[in-house]
Amino acid sequence: MSFANLRPAGGHRLCKQLRCKEMYYDSKDQLERAQANPAEALANKHYWCLKTFTAMGPENEPCHAESCNPERACYEA
Numbered sequence: 001m002s003f004a005n006l007r008p009a010g011g012h013r014l015c016k017q018l019r020c021k022e023m024y025y026d027s028k029d030q031l032e033r034a035q036a037n038p039a040e041a042l043a044n045k046h047y048w049c050l051k052t053f054t055a056m057g058p059e060n061e062p063c064h065a066e067s068c069n070p071e072r073a074c075y076e077a
Contacts, residue, residue, distance in 0.1 A: 003022045003030070006042055008038070008039070008066045012069045014068070015049075015068040016049075016076040017057075018074055019047065020046060023040055027069040030071075035058070043065075047068070048063055059073065
């Protein structure tokens, strides 16, 4: 399992366009902590969108594991 496969509290998959630096490196300890508490692992990260390359998505709304969800038109499962 990788960081990108964690699920936010809302239960949705992370958007394919959502990124944070933890998605680019995985350590066994980091993944074990993330699996034990996904909500904490996904909180307090600096996210960006691969469509805009900024912390704001195409709809000019902030990027975050919780807010980048199926309710947004730009969301990709």
